Amino acid sequence: MVKIAQTEYPVLELIKNRWSARSFSDKLIKDNDLNTILEAATWAFSANNAQPWQFVYAHRGSAEFEAIWGCLAGGNQPWCKDAAALVVCISQDVFENGKRNDWALHDLGAANATMMLQATEMQIFGHPMAGFDRAKASTLLGLNPETHTPWVIMALGYLDSPDKLNDPYKTRELTPRTRKALKEVAKSMKIS
Numbered sequence: 368m369v370k371i372a373q374t375e376y377p378v379l380e381l382i383k384n385r386w387s388a389r390s391f392s393d394k395l396i397k398d399n400d401l402n403t404i405l406e407a408a409t410w411a412f413s414a415n416n417a418q419p420w421q422f423v424y425a426h427r428g429s430a431e432f433e434a435i436w437g438c439l440a441g442g443n444q445p446w447c448k449d450a451a452a453l454v455v456c457i458s459q460d461v462f463e464n465g466k467r468n469d470w471a472l473h474d475l476g477a478a479n480a481t482m483m484l485q486a487t488e489m490q491i492f493g494h495p496m497a498g499f500d501r502a503k504a505s506t507l508l509g510l511n512p513e514t515h516t517p518w519v520i521m522a523l524g525y526l527d528s529p530d531k532l533n534d535p536y537k538t539r540e541l542t543p544r545t546r547k548a549l550k551e552v553a554k555s556m557k558i559s
């Protein structure tokens with residue numbers, strides 16, 4: 368089951384096919400494939416080409432996966448235990464010269480979106496989550512809170528049937544994706 372976006376305009380298939388899945392099969396992601404997905408992220412644009420992102424990942428079955436999973440909120444842990452990999456997505460909040468990078472979060476988001484499109488092309492589904500204990504994750508990864516911020520943990524994996532989920536996750540997995548109408552978010556500028 369792929370929750371294909373019903374769009375008003377002829378958007379790329381890859382964009383239509385990406386969605387935040389919860390039901391993952393037991394198939395693991397090969398290192399080469401995970402590296403392909405992560406490299407894709409690094410080809411996103413960024414202010415000054417500062418590339419203010421870092422990704423720390425672990426494959427399911429490792430102690431590191433358990434440690435990252437242990438940072439997730441109670442609402443994310445039940446379905447995330449079956450993810451093939453978890454990736455902590457971190458912004459680097461200062462430029463090399465020490466000045467604050469106010470665009471770091473923007474650029475991390477661009478990198479994450481690029482990551483997800485590459486994954487979708489490879490039949491790998493991703494699900495970003497802000498529902499985690501950020502202080503715990505920072506400590507776990509030895510991050511300096513002055514310079515590095517973990518924003519989302521990305522669950523990655525191959526799709527499985529929604530039937531393996533309990534509610535409310537199963538219902539969410541089956542609910543069609545929706546968006547605001549384009550006219551609510553985009554308009555032609557008019558000088559009055």
Ligand SMILES: Cc1cc2nc3c(=O)[nH]c(=O)nc-3n(C[C@H](O)[C@H](O)[C@H](O)COP(=O)(O)O)c2cc1C
Pocket residue numbers: 385386387388443494495496497498499519544
């Ligand atoms: C920054 C961010 C945080 C999110 N946090 C969670 C989360 O903690 N748990 C969850 O189930 N989904 C989370 N999501 C997924 C969103 O709910 C999802 O992207 C949105 O409903 C649109 O659905 P789609 O990605 O399938 O198009 C998050 C998404 C983003 C971008």
